[in-house]
Amino acid sequence: MKPTPIIFSMLVLMLSCGEQHNDRQQPHTADQPVPATVASVPDSIQDTLLIEGMPEAVTLSLYRSPENWPLQFRTYLPPEMEAETISSGEGGAIQFSFYMARILFFTFPEGTNRSRAQKTAYTALGSASVDPCDNEWEWQWGCYYSGNNPKQVSRILMGEKEGRYFYFLIQYPAEYGDGFGPRYQLLLDKWEWGKR
Secondary structure, three states: OOOOHHHHHHHHHHHHHHHHHHHHHOOOOOOOOOOHHHHOOOOEEEEEEEEOOEEEEEEEEEEEOOOOOOOOEEEEEOOOOEEEEEEEOOEEEEEEEEOOEEEEEEEOOOOOOHHHHHHHHHHHHOOOOEEEOOOOOOOEEEEEEEOOOOOEEEEEEEEEEOOEEEEEEEEEEHHHHHHHHHHHHHHHHOOEEOOO
């Protein structure tokens, strides 16, 4: 039985209305651009730091990686923490500082292998005596403490993302432990890869 022109026209109209409705209902996928209202993130957020075991309400400030950075990310900085970009032929680094404490995020050049990245990270740690520590984040494949100086805490977290190696070098005076430890932990907990 052949459809009559009226039935055929009604079918086309129903299908086209259904397609328009479906377009409005489909969620965004990774290949589709995300509307600005979804992509925007607040410049600051409220959170809590545990300083010497006591909760302290703080305002965190948004930090976005430089546009040309090989591994895009964003995070939030605790109060009084500053960021500075440093580049060299060996790779690029962003240093997050809090008075005499720092966390250095170093990204190796493309093509650096894991063995070379590990040797360079050990050198950056500046210690012949290292002790392993637990991995805490999904990107992490190595963690080491320096045992050289009891007055200085030095820890290195080695990681890989999108086939590129990097490390976080964390250094601070031992007396900063109760204040800086929660700050760098919060900075890394808020870290989101691939987003600016």
